[in-house]
Amino acid sequence: MTTAVAERSRVLAALDAVRDPELDEPITKLGFVSECIVSAASDVRVRLRLPTYFCAPNFAFLMVADAYDAVSALPEVRSADVALEDHFASAEINAGVAARAGFAVSFAGEAIGELDELRRTFLTKAVLAGTDQVCRPLMAAGLDPATLATMTLGDMPPSAQLERLCRRRAELGLRTDPAAPLLVDPGTGDPITGAAVSLHLGRARLSRVGIEANTGICRGMLRHRYGTTGAGEEEDEG
Secondary structure, three states, X not given: OOXXXXXXXXXXXXXXXXXXXXXXXXXXHHOOEEEEEEOOOXXXXXXXXXXXXXXXXXXXXXHHHHHHHHHHOOOOOOEEEEEEOOOOOHHHHHHHHHOOOOHHHHOOOOOOOOOHHHHHHHHHHHHHHHHHHHHHHHHHOOOOHHHHOOOEHHHOOOOHHHHHHHHHHHHOOOOOOOOOEOOEOOOOOOEOOOOXXXXXXXXXXXXXXXXXXXXXHHHHHHHHHHOOOOOOOOOOOO
């Protein structure tokens, strides 16, 4: 593997950590990275694309800013040029990210603040969806909601879904140690007990279904718009 190819692989690996905040999937896997070029001098050029021209600018800003941070943090990268293309607010987003200006300054007069609360809102939904992914197999095996309410993360069989749930919980500052309750309120970290258990599991299921539905719609719209595979995109099997 040549140095340029190896560095491009590392850049794409860094971009794997950048997620669409609403879909909770890496921008590489979603096909949002249209171009990733690394020069012999380790200057990196990344271009992003989205399913529609009018995708929400706050979501877009988060992804471009996170992609810039991920690439710039690599010690071997000399410079990073990360930009969004084919979007109605790409000029404002790209200029703001390049200047490290933040969302509120980049959209002065339109934005009411930064995007920390938006990010937390979608992380909360990701934790709920992850809870359903972990609990559904257990319920299918015969465990009832009352039993789930007594279980801890350490009681769960190892799985990719459990690892993902723990990562999202950690991002929210929630407990992820083996003794931590399986069912918690994502906003407070308090255990879910009693009559609230069934309602909580219902919310978790709705969150998972909603995210999966939106992901399918966005994938379809992106394929229709561009018809090409993104850099680092993993094709769905089957």
